[in-house]
Amino acid sequence: MIQIFGIDALSVLIFGPALAAFVVAAMAPLGPSKSVGRWTALIFSLLFAILSIAVFLDYQAAAPAIGDDQYIVAQDAEWFSALGARWTLGIDGISVIMILLTGILTPLAILASWNIEDRSNMHMALLLFFETGSMGVFAAMDLMVFFLFYELTLVPMYFLINQWGSLPKAGIKYSGRFYASTKFMIYSFGGTLGMLLATQLIGWSAGTYNMAELVETWPLFRQGEALLGIDVSTVKALAFAGFFVAFSIKVPIWPFHTWLPDAHGEAPTAGSMLLAGIMLKLGAYGFIRLVIPLFPGVWLTEVVLIGVNVATLFAILSVVGIVLGAFAAFGQNDIKRLVAYSSVNHMGFVGIGIAVMAQTYAQIWTGAQPGADVQTAILATNGTVLQMFNHGLSSAGMFLLAGALYHKTHTRDLGDYGGLWVKAPVMGAILIFTSLASLGLPGLNGFVSEFLIVRGSWPVFTGLTAIAMIGLLFTGGYILKGIRAVLHGPFNLRWRDYDLELTPAELLGMIPLMFLMLLTGVYPNWILPTINATVTTLFAGITG
């Protein structure tokens, strides 16, 4: 692992942004102009971006030598000995992708909020602080540390939405941002209560919070016996439910998604970018990292009244999210909400990929179906992780563009635009490019992951995959609707004297995203082997 001044890179990636946030925030009362704060934030975040790329490349180089161990552990120190929680940081091929994504998106979010005048130092500081939280989640190998950072991400995001969110609409006293931020906070916080209990329960009974160890021991823990006077499988099911609800809210899995259009819609541009680009991934990451390996038995449990197992139920909810998310986006007239619902739609594919992984993993682990098709599950899981990365790129890009439009026109109503391509050719071209990436156009990033997920889920959830195609069709519907409303038609002369073209900062923010979208679509193997190796090891671990 790379060291910076003797400190491992992961710790730097976690504490560095917090430190930078402190510096930037402290500058405000000291007096230097706003642009100094902006530049400081940008330079720091770029350094962390470079470091995260270095960590990724370093991992990629080191990965072949890892062998059967899934993780590269960077740090393992005494931390909260009363609980037994340790400060353990480490990465595998899945988390390193997410660290890369976080590292790349943060400076772009800072660029996107370059024009913010209102308490800009604090705004930048919160963005950096958010980076600390998400880096911590992805690097944590200790369940307690994981939980800590998982909750920590809520704080900056709450303030970003609450303080820098949308302006009040004419005639309405309070802006929707207060409702949205409160809903977001309560929803997320309420959701994690069960997770906190479950974390405590697992750590207390297994005697460790180390994830790698728990994956080995917890599923087997006192099988057939009683825990706390209750049958252990019931205890595990309850713990599962705690995690399940918390992560489902975050992904979001239908019907836990209604916080999302509000939060995304009302958040400032950078907030939406990080929310969609990174925060949603925390939930999906939690499923892959924790819920699947810790509770293989529970996934195969039949759900009362419905008559299918939990994995299938999860797939059903995901497909409902895909289809209804697409329809809801199609029915939207608010550009940011349209993009927000597109996240429900796209993350539904992540959901169905997780369901395939969960079902196959559980079938093999429990021996219910030892001959389950591992190849299919590997493809689905690869697709899921790649889709997380891809959605991070395209949703961040879409929100940047929607935010840029909102910032210039102060309206999010699609009906207010029209024909803007005439005056803003570069913005138009970039909007089309990004929309098409979001649509899953072959040759761009989204297609590769969606194809892998469809391929993986077809043999496992055949009918559901077919239904998901309706969602994919209407993905086209809402994307074209968005392009049509913004760019096509005669130019709306209301904007005759406005400069609608992207600002240099916005353009600079889009270029890396577009480059990565194209690169991933044309040659996915720049990133996929990293994911694939870990996923293959993960499955080899339970079959071999």
Place this chain on the structure above:
Amino acid sequence: MDFLNDANLTPWLIPAGPLLAFLIITLLTNRSKLVAATDQHEYGGHHPDYDGMRVPVVNRYSRVISVAVGMAGVIFALLISWRVLADASQLHHIGEEVLASSIAWMDTGETSFFMGVLVDPATVIMLVMVPIAVLMIFIYSIGYMAHDPRQARFFALISLFAGAMLTLVVADNVLLLFVGWEIMGVCSYLLIGFWFEKESAYKAAIKAFTTTRIADVVMLLGIAYLYSVTGTLSFRDIMYSPETLDLLATTTPIILGGWTVSAASIIGIFLIIGTVGKSAQFPLHVWLPDAMEGPTPVSAMIHAAAMVSAGIFSLIRLYPLFAAGGDPHHGILTEPLAFMAVVGAFTALLAATMAVAQSDVKAVLAYSTISQLGFMMAALGIGAYVAAAFHLITHAFFKALLFMAAGSVIHGMEHGEHHAHEHGEHDHDDHGHDHHFDPQDMFNMGGLRKTMPVTFWTFLIGGLSLSGLPIITAGFWSKDEILADAWLVLEQYGSGAHALVFVLLAAAAFMTAFYTMRQISLTFGGEARSEAAKHASLGQGIVSFTMTLPLLILAVFAVAAGFVGVPSDFPVLGPIFSPKYNAFHHLIIEALPLPEATAAYASLPDYHPHAPPFNIVPVATSFLVALLGLWFGWRMYWRNPLKAGQQDPMESVLGTMYPILKNRYYLDDLYEKAFVKPSQWFGVQVIAFLDKGIIDSFLHVIGRIFTWLGDLVKVLNLWLIDGVGDGIPIAIFNFGGWLRRMQTGRVQQYMLLVLVAAVLIGIVLVLSSGAVELQ
């Protein structure tokens, strides 16, 4: 990696030129200046005026350089294609041997997915057709788009279009084919909607994309399914491998397993649905006629050289899969084959009937495209693999020709209209075009043979080729071969599907000849029916030259392309053109698995049947329908040319059917009412009813309950806890208030207090220090 000298690597370069041209134009050479949006010379045509606004218009150098870059890209593609064709001709036995190379593109567990290029006989025929047709379209676009303010963007997009088509052609696996397929879909979306300010244009663009996407998502399932059964998507590993084909044909499918169909059938039908969308077959044909909203070179690109051909080409590629498990040459059709035969034949006839009642010069061609694609689809359905491929090639040439000639006509009409205005022969307003005048309406034309002779003669050649005028046109040879194949199996095995295809296609061919003659007569025959038609011309200079040259070159192909596939036993001509064997048949059939290899598998047919022997019935049918159709058309429209304002004689012939045909059987309206509107309604309801109404209401109820509980607790706090909690501070406060009264401001009192305090403290100190023992 030596791309130029290693024959296996060279095919990678074929799409590279246009793709690179797209990038260069988009990123570098597309530069514009701001021009007032009412300047007619630089900004106008299909773009609305905006008073007091300046809009970007491509500047002159950028225009020239962008066009040059675009041309360079496509010329590079053409030269490399020839190079590859030369390399391919060096192979001893093309088919068994191919030019191919691939790279690991995507890791999949212990294995990798490989992307690569493949040059086999199917690629070869496309490499002969596509680059030439595309080059002609590019040359034509120089003139056609010469006055468009966004010509650089146009060349970028059309380069991407060409690059995507060439990618599809050289793809060695279904996934890469799908990549090219979808990028073309996007290009057609962007180009149909190129004049994006026009409502009809962007609506047509959205319609095209959405309609084809319906098919594409099904096709995606087919690809995913194929991949999960075989573990590969490579054409060679599936379509040329008898083991894989046999596996597919004998596997019970994951869905509909009880219907005694094979996995191959389900996959096949999914993949064919993709083509039904892309090649505009019923019921997904509705987008193609609207696609004329794009600039005419785009129509030629979509209708001839690229997009719709790609659909049929993919069927040709996948044909071994469709036929696996059946034997079309012995009258046994698999489900996919039967599906293609029925859909294709039905579409061929349906579209031909609609073409009869159209008045727009491009609309007639659009329906004829749908119809001709139906011919190819039906041909594949009955196993006429060679005939379908042949018709694909000949059709591409003559349809590209027809579209561009029609574009010349429209351009000429616009020119004529402009001319008429300038000379004050109309008394309309002076703002460019009269909006009531439709330069595409054939009933405004007439007599153009005199003013636009080159266009007339080339259009005539293309039209006759489309009609299948016997012997001398390419269209005859390819259509005849389809009928010959159908007749052969019909005669030998009494196959119902073959009979259906034969009858419907013969009827469609008759109507094709008729409506083509109608179109030629209305456009070029008789006397001018409007001022515009009287003055129609392409003018002089670069515009005229670049728009005429491609017509002349394509006219040669529209005739000559047929002679590569003359049956060797055709009387008189066979020995001349095909002395040893039918060259086209001989080449293309090698794309299919060899009979020696498939013989071991009972599920697989013989993919190499002999060419149908000469039979007078289909040939006579071809002669009859073509000549009869042309004769009817000539009689009704050429001999008695229409006068201005005169009614279409078809109206009285068809009676109540005329409006039905003209309105496309009202299918578009039906789709609008049955699918589009309900989807929009449902989308709004998902938010209003489901998300806001049910889910959020539920959350708000919970929120209320907790708020209420909170209030309850608050009240309790006030009574109970605050009663105690607040009581203490209040008591202290009151005590303080009481204590304050001691602060009177009198020094004597203070001194007294100090004294008392000092005495008290002194006593305490003395006592605590133990100086005085208290007993």
